[in-house]
Amino acid sequence: MNTTTHSIGRTVAHESARAQIAGAAPYIDDLPELRGTLYAAPILSTVAHGKINEIHTAAALALHGVVAIVLASDVPGDPILAAFAGDEPVFARDTVQHIGQVIGLVVATDVMLARRAARLVKLDITPLPAILTVPDALASESYVLPPVTVARGDSDAALARAPHTLKGTLEVGGQEHFYLEGQIAYALPQEQNQWLIYSSSQHPGEVQHWVAHALGLDNHAVRVECRRLGGGFGGKETQAGHLAVWAAVAAAKVKRPVKLRLDRDDDFLITGKRHPFSYQYTVGFDDTGRLCGLQLMMAAHCGFSADLSGPVADRAIFHADNAYYLQDVAITSYRLKLHTQSHTAFRGFGGPQGMIVTETILGDIARQLGLDPLAVRLRNLYSDEPLNPAEPGLRRDTTHYGMQVEGNILQPLLSTLEQSSQYQKRIEAISAWNEQHQTLKRGIALTPVKFGISFTATLFNQAGALVHVYLDGSVQMNHGGVEMGQGLNTKVAQIVADELGVPLHKVLATASDTSKIPNASATAASAGTDLNGRAAQFAARHVRDNLAAFVGGLDGVGAGAVTFQGGQVFTPKTTRTFDAVVQLAYANRIQLWSDGFYRTPKIHYDKTTLSGRPFYYFAYGAACTEVALDTLTGENKVIRVDILHDVGRSINPGLDVGQIEGGFVQGMGWLTTEELVWNDKGLLTTHAPSTYKIPTAGDIPAHFKVDLWDAPNTEDNVGGSKAVGEPPFMLAISVFEALRDAVARARDDGAVVQLNAPATPEKLLKALTQVR
Template identity: 50%
Template sequence: MRKLVEQPINKADTSPLLRSEKHESAIRQVSGSARYVDDIPAPDSLCYASVGVTNVTSGQLEALDLSSVWQSPGVIDVITIDDIPGHTDIGAVFGGDPILLDKEVKFHGQPVFAVLAETEEQARIAATRAQMRFSQSEPLLTTEAALAADSKVRPTHEFGRGDVEATFNHAPLTASGHLSVGGQEHMYLEGQVSLAIPEEEDRMSIFTSSQHPSEVQKLVAEVLDVKLHRVAVDMRRMGGGFGGKESQAAQWACLAAVFALRTRRAVKMRLPRMMDMQVTGKRHPFENDYAIAFNEQGKMLGAKITVSGNCGHSPDLSDAIVDRAMFHVDNAYQLGDTHVVGHRLKTNMVSHTAFRGFGGPQGLIVAEQMMDVVARKTGLDPLTVRKLNLYGPQNGMTTPYGMPLEQDILADIIAKLEADSEYWQRREQIRAYNAQSPIIKKGLALTPVKFGISFTAKHLNQAGALIHIYTDGSIQVNHGGTEMGQGLHTKIGQIVAHEFGVTLDNIEVTSTRTDKVPNTSPTAASSGTDLNGKAAQNACITIKERLAALFSEEFNVTADEVIFANGHVMAGGHSLPFTQLIQNAYMARISLSATGYYRTPKIFYDRDTGSGRPFFYFANGAAGAEVSVDTLTGEYTLDKVDILHDVGTSLNPAIDRGQIEGGFIQGMGWLTSEDLRWDDSGRLISNNMATYKIPAIGDTPDHFNVALFDRPNAEDSIYHSKAVGEPPFMLAISVWCAIKDAIASVADYQQDPALPAPATPEKVLMAINALRGEA
């Protein structure tokens, strides 16, 4: 029998696909009945864990006295690294992440020991009572210091094409500069939390707020010195993740599991917010340098770019993060002959980790900086320069790492947004306004995004799913992706409902569990729906082939003709309700369960040659932002935002718009107000909501238009949709560029202001004063 193919989409039927179905947990979330890890009914034996941390940044542990901890009220157990039964290094990819301090102090606030007590308060109080003595050494706290010391967590990588030096030697115009890009706290609503429940013998059940249940399973098993099949990890939903729960959630699950194994009691470990911010990694701060060659018309001829990621004390995921930054320094532009270098620098900071965009934003912002510099040097409007240098048939469609762009839509997206937002009319109005306004200056910027979709670690581009159909026709789905509020389970439900031709209320997407779908990849890299949607669809097709064969035998039609739609199965003028066919299949002893699997095709990257196709496709978009800046204080407001974003064929327009809006605002926070600060000793001082400012509802502009660019993905993604989780984050670079545009008006747009990110009012004022010669 010829294999069934993807169920065709017919908007006239009752399929939930392509419709704005509400989030599957929406009602439960707004009513407070959605269950998170901390809401799981407490087992009778439940006790609580906490950690004691260092108060120095670098050095050696000389003495540790835990007697006062043991004597603290309610204490049940106390452990150090010597009490771990199995592996003590829980590094996600490479080594370097001890579960507890192993003599060497790696960062300020590093966990030294863990304590278990009858109540959460007792555990936290006991954790403060240890007597510790350290010999201190001089810490490395900045990217510059790490570069000078050649301190790296992984080797430097580079790639490029063309004769860059010759291009620079003959270029009509050149420019160079430096751009500091700050990190970012994840600030998920639900903090890091895990619950470990001991089962028979050495088996363990783990409930955790993690984007990577399979990694938690692996590390818990290794720490306990048991086989992976002894550990089951369950993850129903997270209250936000943003990358901060990809690798960083495992440590707390591992510690809870060690205590659970030792005491045979259920153990919960939930970090308070200040501790969470202190001991978990952030978005990598970057220091970026660039030199560009171009002509008087604003055309790029060549670029030399170095990105330097502050990785903290260990590799964690930094190798792939810096790679992605390197892959995105071109953004949407043909830079000409290009050489790109990426450093992975080791400092005495918490190990920085995944964050929405995974290094892409820190690289992509360099491209927009370079376009602004060219505009100021040539006297052209920044949008003119951007359009002139876009990838396309005239400029070329190959990236600096040799990947061809197979879908030419950047120019169309920009042209439509340019017209719809009335960019040029507003540009003239803003110039006229600024000419007569001595204090308040307005700025305008329209910037594109070209973001690669796939894990840069090739082996992670795979997914599995498990589908059961019960005899009443209801369907249960399990897949390897995790739900962190982004609507992944909703989209998977829509896909399965569409494939079987039933309504969405017939589908139940269950907790992500390592004992149902094994060896899963993290829900990250915007690939959740791409990977798991295809895996679920694959399982659907397997079951549908069995059902179609039964239907064809019963009605003497060919299986190829069988259609699943509107709650029925049909072919050759014959029709059966879906539930009746399921009953028939059960009575005929036909399996109504199947696994599905998917791996992303076409992708590869050769590090030796610095070339390949690391991404399956690119997601694109553009945003226009208008701001007003007070040149006496540096304060500013975001007045208007217009977004046109490419999600291919939108599986759920409402969820996609929500992701675009949320991603944009989070990106705006990274570039404007979210200012991570460490003191001179290396202690994080922006460690709570009073000292770290994320965007509030009042920072959202009244004029905030979001439209979807309606063009199917040219690649064979799930129903030709495109990923939407990370790409919109970088649309917020338009806000940063608009602020620079307003500042540039102070000097009649003759200079591009030096404005590091985040562009806090203090930094904006310093940039204004520098242009006025008052610095």
């Protein structure tokens, strides 16, 4: 590919980077406000579970500037949110289900006044029994959705004949999204009962549906626009819809525009997190560490309503194998209802919670057998090795849910990283270091990732786009995806530019808008570029084909003989500028705009049995991480990271490396410092930066090397690329495993390491002294 005339494959700057650095990229709170705009603040439950007796609003209403109190009785349409489970009210009505549940809003002329007034509302609530722990939820069968079991083979028999067995438990905490731009919505009444909603949402189409449902309107009466997000990570997939509905209901009552922006503390208390998980397992294995059988119980802490817990827990089942073949396996998944915030999507969408337990198991098997954990991991990888020499047609290449692992590069990728990271040499160096140092101990781990790409709900794997070519040859494109810092608009612009053969600067991306692309799927599941990029490519191709047919007619050649490149249009007879061709085409009434539509091929699965092909392809990667651990304090530091990650044929290598680095660091935070703590009353006590610790620049290792695996996607994906948003997050499991390795080396007793995540200093100290 000639990179001087093509955009795909080049590192080009994010389309908003300069504006963002200069503070000139507007977010919703930066938009000019219409005259008469009011501000809302939430009234929050102070009880984890209770019956609402009375809401005393007199003190709040007495403040000058307070315009209204909005409660459940003020919802014009359905008082239940339009979520698929139908189990969450717009505002709490008769009961409250968690501390921080929104009971209503105060609407005032000033945002700080609204917040002060909300705290003056007195709530008379009779406490009811609250379920706050996993054992209590399991014992009382408190579920938001029924349990699910997926099995293959005979796990009981496999465990009975296994040379070795191991039982264990694991607790993995949740994670706060901590987007820099908090949850926000701005609702503006329009003429004839129409609405314009500015929403910081990963799913404008769902916001449109939810707002219309709550206002009792048809969807066409509600337009939702979003130019960019200041971070989402899944936290704005469904739960941005709450803000939009609340603001719209308030605006409908006061008949004026209403903005609702949560402050950071309220955002923590109201919104859901990554799902915490609890596990119990029994695993059988042979002398080489190869798995013989596995029985695994996963308990997802879902909070008080279903939200996206069903598909999150399903994906945890799908990714419980990570990169490894599971022959005889039984996985049971419980979706537990607790009286806490309703947990929601987060980068990886259950995949991290599925992978980490298996990586933990393999690490413990290695320690039990006195083997190198990498050797055990390599022993269990998916491969084309026959299950039985007598039956060569049956191979170790099919997942426990029935999907063949195609395009498998796990073995060469891990071997390449093992060599480039000098893994074996460093193990020797670490052993020598640990012998010489009594307090500081080092550990290392190399772990793989195999992550399925597609929405598990098949219907979401579709996208639309519009491409408009103007008379001066400039191009405007619009698609249903949302730009949230990941570079989606930049990549799609690169695709459109190459399809039309024009310089990248000629292509402009516009805001996500439900009046342009209807029924768009969420920007999630790492599928933003796969879906919207292909749809935009098809839209541009339609325009290009129109122009090619026109120019071919002018020169008496077939349309296939016309090429577009570098802002020029070539035929065997002549060369014209793209701009000139556009003007000629317009004068001859040739259509210069088009739509494009794409639906992901090949995918299918039975959601009742969780079997089939839920993913179009797999993205692969591996990380080698080295850590240092202070055995007296539990303080630890990541000192070296080497990553080799598969993005197919990269559309924009610079953006992809940035996503890999960011995903890894966010995953590192999940597994080390980001600890969510609820007290025995159900109050989230870590609800501010003072008590909740995300990674900082000081946590980045001095050696942080990212390489891209150089091979195109074997599936016909746009540009030969692969998704990059979520898969790198799981590379950070290598940090957790490296810390467990450091603990094991410090103890030097050959025992498995009981360490729950996040691996805080306190938990590491406990693991250093715990006897199993």
